[in-house]
Amino acid sequence: MTATEQRVMTLQLKVIFRPARRDDLPKLEWHGEYTHFRRVFARAYEEQMQGKRLMLLADVNNFPIGQVFVQLANTEDIFSFANRRAYLYSLRVMDAFRGQGIGTALLQEAERILSEHGYTSMSIAAAKDNPSARRLYERLGFEVTTEDSGHWNYVDHEGRTRHVVEPCWILEKQLRGNPPPPAQRKRGR
Ligand SMILES: CC(C)(COP(=O)(O)OP(=O)(O)OC[C@H]1O[C@@H](n2cnc3c(N)ncnc32)[C@H](O)[C@@H]1OP(=O)(O)O)[C@@H](O)C(=O)NCCC(=O)NCCS
DSSP states (O other): OOTTOOOOOOOOOOOEEEEOOGGGTTGGGGGGTTGGGHHHHHHHHHHHHTTSEEEEEEEETTEEEEEEEEEOOOSSOTTOSSSOEEEEEEEEEOGGGTTSSHHHHHHHHHHHHHHHTTOOEEEEEEETTOHHHHHHHHHTTOEEEEEEOOEEEEEOTTSOEEEEEOOEEEEEEEOOOOOOOHHHHHHHO
16 A cells, blocks of 8 residues: 555444433533533423423434434424424534435434324424525425524523524425324323
């Protein structure tokens, strides 16, 4: 081997798509990149425990290399089967793992879970300065329904309120989910 030749290994990775566990919370900070969302993650996890949110992860070797969070209902009664709409947000995949279908698989897995639970639609926001995210969503069947000025607040890990402005498109996809049978609905409550 000459000095200019490089050794190459091709890896086959097992990616597991699963809901977050409590011990994932520090790992979701991605070694400092998302430390400012510590409280946001903790709150989302509490709401997952209450059945209001889903934190779906792409796990490689017990580390979350990708994620999409799902707000399960925006109606008062989350068990109302009349208007079962879900909102997907915080989709991200670690740089080194992008362009290999993991973002697509996360969205497809969220869709499968929502359809199975009788959800009738799911929506997601694409920042206007992120055309590749919009392309990804449209390829998966989402359609732009409206736009939003994208103002939102969160409290960071040091207790400071941070204001974010991210003008975005809102895209929606209709699902053909069927409500689960009555017995299962009762158990869900
Ligand atoms: C948006 C994001 C989640 C996409 O994740 P990803 O894992 O790269 O997504 P995919 O691999 O499924 O699709 C991305 C591209 O890879 C291509 N691709 C999909 N499967 C592939 C495969 N098996 N092999 C090669 N390329 C593939 C897709 O065609 C797509 O191409 P496009 O950019 O021309 O549309 C990721 O880029 C990200 O985390 N970005 C930063 C955060 C962000 O912008 N989130 C969205 C908020 S609006």
